[in-house]
Amino acid sequence: MTREITSDDVAALAAGAAIFGTGGGGAVTTSRFGTADALRKHGPVRLRTVAELTGQDMVIVMSGIGAPTVGIEMLPSAAQPETLLRETERAAGRRATAVMATEIGGTNGVGPVGWAAQLGLDVLDADGMGRAFPEATMVAMNVAGVPRRLTVLSDVVGNVTVMRTIDATWLERHVRAFSVASGSLCLGASPLYAEDVPGAVIEGTVGRAIEVGHAVLDAAEPVPALAETLGAAVLISGKIIDVARRTEGGFVRGSVTIAGTGTDRDRLLRVELQNENLIVLADGEVLVSVPDLITLVDSETGHAISTELLRFGQRVSVLAWSCDPLWRTERGLDIAGPRAFGYDIDYVPFDAGDPRWASAERGSEPGTAGAVQ
Amino acid sequence: MTREITSDDVAALAAGAAIFGTGGGGAVTTSRFGTADALRKHGPVRLRTVAELTGQDMVIVMSGIGAPTVGIEMLPSAAQPETLLRETERAAGRRATAVMATEIGGTNGVGPVGWAAQLGLDVLDADGMGRAFPEATMVAMNVAGVPRRLTVLSDVVGNVTVMRTIDATWLERHVRAFSVASGSLCLGASPLYAEDVPGAVIEGTVGRAIEVGHAVLDAAEPVPALAETLGAAVLISGKIIDVARRTEGGFVRGSVTIAGTGTDRDRLLRVELQNENLIVLADGEVLVSVPDLITLVDSETGHAISTELLRFGQRVSVLAWSCDPLWRTERGLDIAGPRAFGYDIDYVPFDAGDPRWASAERGSEPGTAGAVQ
Numbered sequence: 115m116t117r118e119i120t121s122d123d124v125a126a127l128a129a130g131a132a133i134f135g136t137g138g139g140g141a142v143t144t145s146r147f148g149t150a151d152a153l154r155k156h157g158p159v160r161l162r163t164v165a166e167l168t169g170q171d172m173v174i175v176m177s178g179i180g181a182p183t184v185g186i187e188m189l190p191s192a193a194q195p196e197t198l199l200r201e202t203e204r205a206a207g208r209r210a211t212a213v214m215a216t217e218i219g220g221t222n223g224v225g226p227v228g229w230a231a232q233l234g235l236d237v238l239d240a241d242g243m244g245r246a247f248p249e250a251t252m253v254a255m256n257v258a259g260v261p262r263r264l265t266v267l268s269d270v271v272g273n274v275t276v277m278r279t280i281d282a283t284w285l286e287r288h289v290r291a292f293s294v295a296s297g298s299l300c301l302g303a304s305p306l307y308a309e310d311v312p313g314a315v316i317e318g319t320v321g322r323a324i325e326v327g328h329a330v331l332d333a334a335e336p337v338p339a340l341a342e343t344l345g346a347a348v349l350i351s352g353k354i355i356d357v358a359r360r361t362e363g364g365f366v367r368g369s370v371t372i373a374g375t376g377t378d379r380d381r382l383l384r385v386e387l388q389n390e391n392l393i394v395l396a397d398g399e400v401l402v403s404v405p406d407l408i409t410l411v412d413s414e415t416g417h418a419i420s421t422e423l424l425r426f427g428q429r430v431s432v433l434a435w436s437c438d439p440l441w442r443t444e445r446g447l448d449i450a451g452p453r454a455f456g457y458d459i460d461y462v463p464f465d466a467g468d469p470r471w472a473s474a475e476r477g478s479e480p481g482t483a484g485a486v487q
Numbered sequence: 488m489t490r491e492i493t494s495d496d497v498a499a500l501a502a503g504a505a506i507f508g509t510g511g512g513g514a515v516t517t518s519r520f521g522t523a524d525a526l527r528k529h530g531p532v533r534l535r536t537v538a539e540l541t542g543q544d545m546v547i548v549m550s551g552i553g554a555p556t557v558g559i560e561m562l563p564s565a566a567q568p569e570t571l572l573r574e575t576e577r578a579a580g581r582r583a584t585a586v587m588a589t590e591i592g593g594t595n596g597v598g599p600v601g602w603a604a605q606l607g608l609d610v611l612d613a614d615g616m617g618r619a620f621p622e623a624t625m626v627a628m629n630v631a632g633v634p635r636r637l638t639v640l641s642d643v644v645g646n647v648t649v650m651r652t653i654d655a656t657w658l659e660r661h662v663r664a665f666s667v668a669s670g671s672l673c674l675g676a677s678p679l680y681a682e683d684v685p686g687a688v689i690e691g692t693v694g695r696a697i698e699v700g701h702a703v704l705d706a707a708e709p710v711p712a713l714a715e716t717l718g719a720a721v722l723i724s725g726k727i728i729d730v731a732r733r734t735e736g737g738f739v740r741g742s743v744t745i746a747g748t749g750t751d752r753d754r755l756l757r758v759e760l761q762n763e764n765l766i767v768l769a770d771g772e773v774l775v776s777v778p779d780l781i782t783l784v785d786s787e788t789g790h791a792i793s794t795e796l797l798r799f800g801q802r803v804s805v806l807a808w809s810c811d812p813l814w815r816t817e818r819g820l821d822i823a824g825p826r827a828f829g830y831d832i833d834y835v836p837f838d839a840g841d842p843r844w845a846s847a848e849r850g851s852e853p854g855t856a857g858a859v860q
Contacts, residue, residue, distance in 0.1 A: 271653055273653055273657050273661055274650070275651070275661065277648040279646045280646055287668050288648065288665060288669075290668070291665060292661060294664060295664035
């Protein structure tokens with residue numbers, strides 16, 4: 115079923131993308147307004163499913179690349195999406211018919227919808243991560259072994275480069291260098307041919323982000339609504355009692371400790387983070403780990419809280435849910451499992467349906483999903 | 488007159504290129520052997536003059552970009568020149584007919600001759616600097632206002648990028664970032680169309696480097712022979728009594744002090760350097776400054792000594808001579824005059840014919856050009 119995204123959908127898209135950002139992916143504040151503007155100006159965009167792609171279609175995969183904090187102040191220029199489209203089409207020798215977000219999580223899940231409107235292209239209802247990850251190598255296309263033919267990078271002043279790299283690791287290295295030289299933020303695009311798409315993207319994530327966003331925005335009790343929509347477990351609801359956070363090697367690293375309140379009192383949880391939330395621990399035991407999704411939300415509003423905005427005293431709920439099966443393959447875990455982030459632990463798939471996450475087990479009344487303070 | 492460069496010319500080319508390196512431009516040791524090998528394997532290259540270029544000719548301007556010290560150990564791969572040629576021709580939509588060195592000074596004046604042999608192209612008897620300079624902005628094509636259409640960069644492992652930048656300053660910034668990400672060394676190429684060449688290159692510099700190299704290699708007394716061939720003044724012959732050198736902001740910076748010996752006794756000279764030799768001072772007075780050329784040579788052999796190899800006790804002669812008139816224009820001085828290197832002084836053109844540089848003024852017997860110890 116083909117549907118449209120209008121400016122009215124952007125608030126929900128942004129709220130949902132923030133949830134899939136798992137603490138990273140960049141604040142959605144500015145891209146939210148820019149995208150709504152673009153949809154008002156250029157009209158709604160058509161949301162196409164992967165099944166609706168035909169033989170000669172080429173998807174242009176787009177994202178901002180750099181420091182999310184810079185993106186809050188330094189907006190893309192209106193010329194950048196056009197430059198990326200022109201150079202990608204020229205280098206690939208094909209016309210693009212749809213835009214896909216590299217990552218649905220955070221600002222990078224929102225901006226591409228506005229760029230598609232500006233460029234007169236459809237939006238593919240899919241992305242390359244199903245969440246947010248910090249590096250260019252951590253995409254479904256890489257897991258599936260689709261060759262990355264080329265990458266076009268554009269900075270805000272008008273410089274553009276067309277890169278062909280020998281593998282994803284070198285891509286990450288050269289892309290990062292261009293981004294830093296651009297003031298720590300650039301836009302990137304790469305072509306993805308229709309025949310390569312099946313099995314190499316995470317499908318349905320744009321529509322899903324809008325749906326999840328509505329759970330945040332429309333529900334009387336957002337946290338249980340969100341958990342239900344996501345199929346997530348609420349691991350704890352409580353108060354942040356410690357934030358240890360440092361900027362190291364270009365990343366935000368650290369951990370945050372949450373003490374349970376209400377029905378969760380007497381429980382303590384620690385979340386380890388590196389841009390994104392990576393691991394949840396209780397009494398030294400790993401409860402959830404990347405690539406499964408971990409998001410801290412405001413217990414009152416259900417809005418996601420990004421890692422750089424965590425602070426002492428916030429009332430938060432920790433949600434965890436399963437990643438796309440693609441990330442649970444051997445190659446998926448090689449690329450984005452705990453060891454890819456430097457944790458010497460084996461990945462144990464998280465199951466939100468496990469009875470231990472039922473609210474009864476956590477000490478609340480049976481039948482109430484998640485104890486919200 | 489068209490002539491050829493054979494493997495027999497490479498030793499002289501390397502010695503001459505080192506002289507024009509004015510202390511920088513990279514050691515010629517490894518490129519000398521690589522280039523002689525290429526000429527033996529692929530045969531001599533034709534040295535074409537600017538006047539011999541015709542309408543549809545395209546020159547491919549090539550150089551190594553990065554840290555000269557890395558270049559001593561990390562050799563280019565054989566595939567790199569071919570990658571640069573293929574991508575430059577593809578992006579420009581024209582066939583290249585000749586190779587030109589970006590800078591004649593140092594290793595970058597030697598390597599392109601071997602690449603031309605490998606690629607089956609001619610060598611243009613010209614370069615973009617007439618010496619060595621540290622930055623991509625400091626080229627004659629920039630002084631002449633020729634637009635740099637695109638730049639192709641290739642690293643040793645096989646990554647390649649085609650850049651279009653809005654100006655030379657951004658070019659330098661993005662090129663440097665790619666180079667650093669490549670391990671601080673990459674090869675670069677850009678197209679220069681025949682119609683843009685006149686007035687936008689320094690002509691005759693390849694033949695001139697070979698000629699100057701012969702003065703070093705063949706003369707019984709290399710220093711006076713070199714001074715005569717270059718039209719240079721020998722400012723002092725003496726001994727290095729102090730080297731203050733630090734690596735700062737990606738450059739070698741510092742100064743070297745030379746105490747005169749023999750007929751130059753009682754004289755003291757200081758040379759300020761930043762990769763290249765930039766300024767010569769005596770008693771606080773500036774005698775010579777960039778973009779005029781300053782080279783320290785071994786007083787015995789006449790071979791140029793690069794700034795990173797200067798050390799206490801070396802017997803050296805300091806030669807200075809006039810730069811190409813292009814660098815003495817207002818725009819030339821904006822780009823590569825003393826202020827471009829952070830010296831708050833006005834440029835005063837150096838005149839090697841000034842009587843004060845005659846050996847009589849310097850205390851030696853009249854008629855003996857330069858006092859060699």
